[in-house]
Amino acid sequence: MTKSEKIFEEAVRFIPGGVNSPVRAFGSIGSTPRMIARASGAKLWDEDGKEYIDFIGSWGPMILGHSHPEVLEAVIDACARGLSFGAATKIEVEMAKLICDSIPSIDMIRMVNSGTEAVMSAIRAARGFTGRDKIIKFTGCYHGHSDGLLVKAGSGAMTSGIPDSAGVPSGCTRDTLTASYNDLDSVEELFRQFPEEIACVIVEPVAANMGVVLPETGFLEGLRYLCTKYGALLIFDEVITGFRLAFGGAQEYFGVRPDLTTYGKIIGAGMPVGAYGGRREIMEMVAPVGPVYQAGTLSGNPVAMAAGFAQLSILRDHPEYYRELNEKADIFFKKLSVAVEAAGKNYQINHIGSLGCLFFTGEPVRDYESAKTSDTARYADYCNYMISRGIYLAPAQFEAMFLSMAHTTEQLDHTVDVAMEYLAAEEGNDRQQ
Numbered sequence: 001m002t003k004s005e006k007i008f009e010e011a012v013r014f015i016p017g018g019v020n021s022p023v024r025a026f027g028s029i030g031s032t033p034r035m036i037a038r039a040s041g042a043k044l045w046d047e048d049g050k051e052y053i054d055f056i057g058s059w060g061p062m063i064l065g066h067s068h069p070e071v072l073e074a075v076i077d078a079c080a081r082g083l084s085f086g087a088a089t090k091i092e093v094e095m096a097k098l099i100c101d102s103i104p105s106i107d108m109i110r111m112v113n114s115g116t117e118a119v120m121s122a123i124r125a126a127r128g129f130t131g132r133d134k135i136i137k138f139t140g141c142y143h144g145h146s147d148g149l150l151v152k153a154g155s156g157a158m159t160s161g162i163p164d165s166a167g168v169p170s171g172c173t174r175d176t177l178t179a180s181y182n183d184l185d186s187v188e189e190l191f192r193q194f195p196e197e198i199a200c201v202i203v204e205p206v207a208a209n210m211g212v213v214l215p216e217t218g219f220l221e222g223l224r225y226l227c228t229k230y231g232a233l234l235i236f237d238e239v240i241t242g243f244r245l246a247f248g249g250a251q252e253y254f255g256v257r258p259d260l261t262t263y264g265k266i267i268g269a270g271m272p273v274g275a276y277g278g279r280r281e282i283m284e285m286v287a288p289v290g291p292v293y294q295a296g297t298l299s300g301n302p303v304a305m306a307a308g309f310a311q312l313s314i315l316r317d318h319p320e321y322y323r324e325l326n327e328k329a330d331i332f333f334k335k336l337s338v339a340v341e342a343a344g345k346n347y348q349i350n351h352i353g354s355l356g357c358l359f360f361t362g363e364p365v366r367d368y369e370s371a372k373t374s375d376t377a378r379y380a381d382y383c384n385y386m387i388s389r390g391i392y393l394a395p396a397q398f399e400a401m402f403l404s405m406a407h408t409t410e411q412l413d414h415t416v417d418v419a420m421e422y423l424a425a426e427e428g429n430d431r432q433q
């Protein structure tokens with residue numbers, strides 16, 4: 001038995017499933033988690049001392065690589081001055097100013113402690129601002145685990161959301177309408193049905209929680225048009241894409257301006273941070289200025305702000321990092337697709353910038369329906385092989401691969417070689433002639 005296995009055996013006695021967030025349990029690939037002991041650059045080490053090339057990066061935050069010296073230094077400095085005051089601090093102002101100065105759609109921003117909280121609060125602000133209750137989300141997009149967003153995959157005919165989790169009262173999802181990603185007609189249909197009741201449309205501008213699914217040309221522009229036409233707000237959930245696709249996130253990358261934006265992950269550099277921001281008149285609805293209540297004992301925590309501010313400052317000061325990272329990622333995903341083809345497989349690779357995903361399906365993936373055609377048992381087999389060979393991939397098909405500035409060409413080429421080994425040996429599912 002490995003040390004990881006021993007620790008996990010104990011973990012399940014005291015923590016539900018042995019983990020503090022479900023995907024970490026490795027349940028969907030039918031194995032048990034490696035207990036991670038430390039990380040540096042693009043590498044992780046588990047409790048058994050085994051080394052991995054990491055393609056999770058804490059699910060996004062580690063865009064500079066793990067344990068970046070300047071980020072660590074900022075955190076250690078902040079710790080020495082006190083862990084939390086529950087009072088206003090200068091670093092919060094610096095953080096807010098950095099973001100407002102560099103993101104044109106954001107005049108004001110509020111810090112919270114997670115992406116879940118950011119989205120929940122942004123939706124509350126949108127409802128408060130518009131005086132409307134209904135929201136539209138897309139099937140397959142994830143926006144955290146707040147009650148109103150845990151909605152079952154809908155069909156076109158379904159207008160009232162059904163909870164996708166036990167413990168969520170149906171009243172909480174009654175006002176959540178679902179549309180299909182990349183399908184503007186499904187959105188317009190809902191607007192026609194409820195022209196004056198929809199407060200906002202919330203979307204991952206690049207969907208990265210059903211694997212990676214890119215917005216088709218015109219999709220985000222179409223959402224902007226429909227929201228403006230019907231007096232609803234457009235919320236970009238940039239918890240993953242923010243400060244990743246470009247410093248200005250997906251809104252800069254695609255040139256579409258949302259009314260509100262939510263952040264998480266990269267913004268905290270690995271500390272628990274989320275944020276929501278946007279147009280001044282919407283953000284001035286939030287307490288203590290306006291009537292929309294939202295608060296947090298540890299919001300804007302000085303240590304978390306120090307980490308996030310250090311990482312965002314580095315990213316802002318080095319625009320070339322994005323070019324380098326995106327070029328490196330383009331080459332990596334190109335080589336991976338050549339490997340897939342050389343092995344005679346028809347699997348799909350979706351990729352944009354430093355995000356990507358290998359779907360075990362022959363069907364192009366453009367929404368939740370097509371993502372679901374992926375053979376998850378094959379993904380499980382592939383993933384277990386890769387992890388056993390020191391390539392740490394997300395232990396579930398419907399997650400992204402996250403590349404960081406710290407990944408070297410050697411590490412990426414080695415990863416392609418290991419994937420090629422697996423694919424060449426894999427039986428069946430060969431490319432149809």
Ligand SMILES: *Cc1c(COP(=O)(O)O)cnc(C)c1O
Pocket residue numbers: 113114115116117119142143144145204209237238239240264265274
């Ligand atoms: C991770 C994620 C969230 C939730 O963030 P947490 O910090 O896990 O609460 C929300 N939206 C998107 C797009 C995410 O990827």
